[in-house]
Amino acid sequence: LEERLRTADSDKTVSENARKQLEDEIRRMKILLDQTVADGERKALEDAENQMRLLEDDY
Known part of the structure; x- marks a missing residue:
């Protein structure tokens, strides 16, 4: 019985x-996901701003 208790505790x-x-791994993955989303949003915003500048330069 004692052996079973030790095994169960182990x-x-x-x-x-x-x-x-x-x-811990889930926390790290959530942080990575949040950073990836933020990077994607930042890139999309930069691309949109560049497109607006190009359009403004054309007119």
């Missing part, structure tokens, strides 16, 4: 560590 520790690592 399994619980492994599971908790894996959960923490996955949560």
